[in-house]
Amino acid sequence: MKILTAAQLAEADKVTLEKQDITSEELMERAGTLVFNEIHKRLQGAPIPIKIFCGIGNNGGDGLVVARHLIQHGYEVRTFIVNYSDKRSEDFLSNYEKLKEITNDWPELIKSKNGFPEIHTGDFVIDALFGIGLNRAVEGWPADLINLINTSQAFVLSIDMPSGLAPDQVFKDGAVIKAGYTLSFQSPKLSFYLPDTMEYVGDLQVIDIALDREYLGKVDSNIFLIGKEEAQSLYRSRKINSHKGDYGKVLIIGGSYGKIGSVILASRAAMRSGTGLCTVYIPECGYDALQISIPEVMVLTDQNSKMITKFPSDFDADVFCFGMGAGTNEATANALGEFLETQKKPVVIDADGINILSKNKSLLKKMPENSVITPHPGELKRLIGEWKDDFDKLDKVKALSKKFKLIIVVKGAHTFIVNNEEVYINSSGNPGMATAGSGDVLSGVITSFIGQNYSSLAATILAVYLHGSSGTLVSDQLGYESLLAGDIADNIGRAVQQLFNRNPEPEQKN
Ligand SMILES: NC(=O)C1=CN([C@@H]2O[C@H](COP(=O)(O)OP(=O)(O)OC[C@H]3O[C@@H](n4cnc5c(N)ncnc54)[C@H](OP(=O)(O)O)[C@@H]3O)[C@@H](O)[C@H]2O)[C@@H](O)CC1
Ligand SMILES: [K+]
Structure with a gap:
């Protein structure tokens, strides 16, 4: 799977609007509805206190779409607008109006530390503060809010990105949401796999928001996520x-x-x-x-x-x-x-x-x-x-x-295979494999x-993937602690068999 940069995702967004002849508000509605569906599938109407923190850009706009659907489905929702800037995006504003039309519980404005709500352990927090538009470290009172969320022990679901994390760069010393779950649009982001930033992502799910297929097929990405499908396509079976x-x-x-x-x-x-x-x-x-x-x-x-x-x-x-x-x-x-x-x-x-x-x-x-x-x-x-x-x-x-x-x-934890400008990121494996040998x-x-x-490249990508999935097959039986390097060697054959069975792939969790 290709991993796209923030610039490529913004371009995909633009091309999609033209080709599908839709407005950006309609695309936001599509994306936000898909996020709502995932949440609703899991919560099934449970009376859990939900707190949604929305920024003022399009990530915040997504949050407002999710808030509207949750309210319309009877969930107990408090929506907060985190007013870190006056430059509200158009689609944020139109969704702000739409939300006000369906509820008397209007969003609460946070302008400083004084406006922070209490966040409790049992709360379900939805993080829609910043997405791929983040262009500098999060500092000041918005950083304090992120820290409050992180220390609250509430379950945190991030929309598109854990806020404070950027897809293709790191901002030193900024605050970053530590998500329990991230629902990311269309393509995973490179920072989800890097050692210094992967811990913020929690469990990851990529949602297909049907951006233009042709653009996604043709876009020149040098970064690829290697999963079961990619490994399968490299494997060559033996001649009889x-x-x-x-x-x-x-x-x-x-x-x-x-x-x-x-x-x-x-x-x-x-x-x-x-x-x-x-x-x-x-x-x-x-x-x-x-x-x-x-x-x-x-x-x-x-x-x-x-x-x-x-x-x-x-x-x-x-x-x-x-x-x-x-x-x-x-x-x-x-x-x-x-x-x-x-x-x-x-x-x-x-x-x-x-x-x-x-x-x-x-x-x-x-x-x-x-x-x-x-x-x-x-x-x-x-x-x-x-x-x-x-x-x-x-x-x-x-x-x-x-x-x-x-x-x-x-x-x-995610092995990277670098060949000139190309980067292949392995998705298989687990912490039990951090063992001698x-x-x-x-x-x-x-x-x-x-x-x-x-070829050296195909051999390396396939080997890294199978080595990881063999490790997972073993640790599924023995647990992480007992896994020995020799077990990984002995189960490579089972990992090859697993490439061709229909069970879900043994993937690594962030
Ligand atoms: N790609 C797609 O196809 C789709 C994308 N969608 C969604 O759009 C999201 C991207 O939205 P976005 O571009 O509006 O940016 P977003 O992340 O909301 O923030 C921008 C605001 O933050 C500000 N700002 C930045 N850094 C800051 C800082 N450190 N501290 C304080 N302020 C800071 C910046 O202001 P400025 O730099 O001008 O001061 C600007 O106001 C994307 O993640 C996804 O959720 C979906 O809706 C549909 C399909
Ligand atoms: K976010």
């Missing part, structure tokens, strides 16, 4: 008449004394994801552990017993993966440098491999095109330095991807798919 040679010959290089488990996990994940032939290259100390843990994998050993000092020079693999548990010894770094001198096929570099790249940035130039690196936040910081905010981070990652033609997997498994799955002849 095939043999192990058709499914890739991969070599995974890594491990050091005390960290052989990382290579066991990566190779197990590669095998569980369909690799035809998997060989690992490890320090000698890991030989027995590997052979015993996973007999399907072949083992080559370095002449050094405790670390990698040389890469096998004559091994012909379809794809190489390096880094997990390897340490950052000079001998290991030199071995990687020497290997990259001659390497032409994409490689997957993880963990200590990335730390070696960070310490020896000249190696980045030697990385073959379309290689994949999979940093977690700490590794990323070592690679690109500090960032101001998540948007700045994304810009820096894009620049790195572009400069060295790399696919960069920015791991997090989870990244080793992911590298194994990516490597496996590249070996099976997926």
Whole structure:
């Protein structure tokens, strides 16, 4: 699914009015009615005190439409106009008049802190203060109101965006509504998925308000949300008449004394994801552990017993993966440098491999095109330095991807896959996956798919999605705490099966 910017959504709005020959007030009525329907479906007329806080722009206008429908359906509603400016939008004003026509309980005007109502734990708060028109941090008494709502422990539903959050930028130090539920129009917004802002969104539902299909189809977005449908479209099923040679010959290089488990996990994940032939290259100390843990994998050993000092020079693999548990010894770094001198096929570099790249940035130039690196936040910081905010981070990652033609997997609650200017945001997974070895498994799955002849980008997107949905399948049974990285590897096959069954997709909640 495409993720649109505020500017693209405003353009979609404009095109829709022209093409569907409707007024902006009619579109607001459509959007507000759909929000009302969702609320009504859940509340079923329950006598819960509802407090709606409306700004004076179009987000506030949506709030007024919702208020009118709720009142007409007999709900107990108090509507507040949060008068942070005199520049009321036209559609806000017409809905203000419409509301006054149907009730004697006119909206209450809030102009300062003195006008704040009491908000109780059992209240149902609807936040229609600001939407995608927010253009600066929320400060002063409107910020105090947001803080009051946030500390009230009332359930908060935000219309389109949690107020104070902007779709494509962050405003430092402004107040932001912490929503329990967000009903967002047409497209999710980028800030819903970024580490610093995702916590404000609560559970997310995107409402199709039928903006112009043609515009939505053609609009040039570089940001995509990856869900079940997208993963399905990337997956290629096996031919009946095939043999192990058709499914890739991969070599995974890594491990050091005390960290052989990382290579066991990566190779197990590669095998569980369909690799035809998997060989690992490890320090000698890991030989027995590997052979015993996973007999399907072949083992080559370095002449050094405790670390990698040389890469096998004559091994012909379809794809190489390096880094997990390897340490950052000079001998290991030199071995990687020497290997990259001659390497032409994409490689997957993880963990200590990335730390070696960070310490020896000249190696980045030697990385073959379309290689994949999979940093977690700490590794990323070592690679690109500090960032101001998540948007700045994304810009820096894009620049790195572009400069060295790399696919960069920015791991997090929502993993981002960056390929030049394009950003793919993963929607699967859960907090139980924040566990040792989870990244080793992911590298194994990516490597496996590249070996099976997926493009590096397709392999990475599919691997990240399946890794997340496998994690969810496991935690659905064991809970978050008990999930082990090895379980993620072992359930990749079930995650593939799940791509094609009709159950709702195991998605991550914000
Ligand atoms: N896209 C679509 O298709 C559809 C969109 N719809 C709805 O429209 C919403 C967007 O509406 P919008 O453009 O009127 O902006 P909105 O968010 O209400 O606020 C603007 C006001 O806030 C002000 N302001 C800004 N920042 C501020 C701050 N920090 N502190 C104080 N003031 C601040 C700003 O004033 P100014 O900057 O001029 O001072 C302006 O007055 C969208 O989210 C959705 O709900 C649906 O109805 C139908 C289909
Ligand atoms: K809002």
